[in-house]
Amino acid sequence: MGVIQIPQRCLPVLGFRLANDCRWRLTATTPQTIPFLQRIAALMGLEQAHPSPEPSTIVRLTDRNLSVSRSSGTWRFEEHVKDPAELIQNTLAVSRLVSAISDDTVEIQLCQVSASRTGQTFAAWRLSLLIALHAIVRGGFVLHGALVAKEGQGLIFAGWSGAGKTTASSRLPGDWNVLTDDTVLVVPDRSGRYWAHPWPRPGTTSIERPAFRVNVNKPVVISAIFLLEKGPIDNILSLGGADAVCRLIELAEQQLFARNSAPCPRVIRNWRLKEFENIQSVVKQVPVRRLQLTLSGSFWDLLGDWCS
Secondary structure (H helix, E strand, O other): OOOOOOOHHHOOEEEEEOOOOOEEEEEEOOHHHHHHHHHHHHHHOOEEOOOOOOOOEEEEEOOOEEEEEEOOOOOEEEEEOOOHHHHHHOOHHHHHHHHOOOOOEEEEEEOOOOOOHHHHHHHHHHHHHHHHHHHHHOOOEEEEEEEEEEOOEEEEEEOOOOOOHHHHHHHOOOOOEEEEOOEEEEEEOOOOOEEEEEOOOOOOOOOOOHHHOOOOOOOEEEEEEEEEEEOOOOEEEOOOHHHHHHHHHHHHHHHOHHHHHOOOHHHHHHHHHHHHHHHHHHHHHOOEEEEEEOOOOOHHHHHHHHHO
16 A cells, blocks of 8 residues: 555645745655654744745655755756665765755655654754755855844854853843754845854754754844853953854864765865855854853853844
8 A cells, every 4th residue: 555645735834934035845745754844843943834836946855865856847866875874974965965956945845754763863864954055055054052142133152062052051141032052053144144043953853852942933143153161250352263264164064064974075175165165254244252151150241242
């Protein structure tokens, strides 16, 4: 007996819009993929997608196949994967897929997703990587950092694991809004301003842990980026442009670590070069500073001018 298909009018369609005007729609095409879509919706804060014309680019996802097709029907690319574990170590397939997406509206059709936690983690990782690499092509990048906001202005607390991102975010007074404490997607809008979207942690699909949930539909303008470090006093220190670029590249690479094990050195170089260019552009427009923290001081008193 074949897989039961849901009538088109019954398909749940959820999605989000990035500040760079790219719209992503996710739809379940079978009853078996609806629970996975619901899990992703809770994890990312997806909203009901508004009716729109048929997208010109459709990405189809199964456990062992990625494909992208154009509405003209004249162009198609497919990447088959024998074992899902291979793609976690090898992002060449996703990289090729991204190169085929040139439109602002993309529909991801969930055609077959394993019911196991491992299978769903893999599928969610693939979706996140696909969208993140697409953002890199358009001037963005993913950063290991917390995102907090006050009066509509966003600050990124960037740092390696253990630098104090979660601790600093949790200590902020009630007039601050913590949007995420781990991963941020940075994108430019059409005017050149940079926005930050809360982004799911790499490899996370657990909706049982509310702390992992974010709302990608609520970006904020970036007023400043702070690189966290422990210090004897709470203090903001200057940082040279070259040093800022190098540190941000390290933190961006950390969130897309699987890309580094792709078998093709040229693919790695191309992505790193584009990421380097994007981070350079951000550093030219957005202040990047060192933020030294203690465990007892009111470091947020130093941040008021950055949120005005």
